[in-house]
Amino acid sequence: MAATFWTALILVGVGGMALAIQAPINAALGRSVGDGITAAMISFGIGFLLLLGLAASRGALPPLTALKAVxxxxxxxxAFGAFYVWAVLWSVPKLGVVTTFAVLILGQLLAALLLDANGAFGLPVKEITIPRVGAVALVGAGLVISRF
Structure with missing residues (x-):
């Protein structure tokens, strides 16, 4: 397999680890500030400032005309990201990190099957197959097992 495949796999794996670490940190932030929405806002605000600085330092900020054409x-x-951050920081103390992420991944995979099958948002169409449905079902089984 191509090196870019392995690089992408590693980056996404590390990104998944970062999300797992972020979840209890944001939950603790929510407890500290007393409100989940405020905690999500703070988390996004810090992320925004970091990304703004990185984009600016690379000269990658687009002109306003390009933004108007989006x-x-x-x-x-x-908005979807903000909902995700709030939902996870609210759920982690109630479900634990493993169960929260099991249901999160199951939801992602169910949506991904539909998005792939429809070629949503300019993606290439990838049909729903028995092996792909089986993979999603295994995650669903993992969710059930995570509760024991």
Whole structure:
């Protein structure tokens, strides 16, 4: 397999680890400030400032005209991300990190099957197959097992 495949696999794996670490940190932030929405706002604010600094330092900030040309639905990603951060920081103390992430991954895979099958948002179409459904079902089984 190509080196870019392995690089992407490693980056996403490390990103998954970062999400698992972020979840209890954000939950603790929510307890500390007394409100999950405020904690999510702080988390996103810090992330925004970090990314703004990185983009600016690379000279990668787009001109306003380019931003005006972006399709409307491209602006909704941040709202989905904000919901995710709040939902996870609220759920981790109630479910634990493993169960929270098991149900999170199951939800992601169910949506991913539909997005792939429809070629949503310009993605290449990838049909729903028995092995892919089986992989999702195994995650569902892992979710059930995580509760024991």
């Amino acid at each position: 399709p409307w639905w491209c602006w909704t990603g941040g």
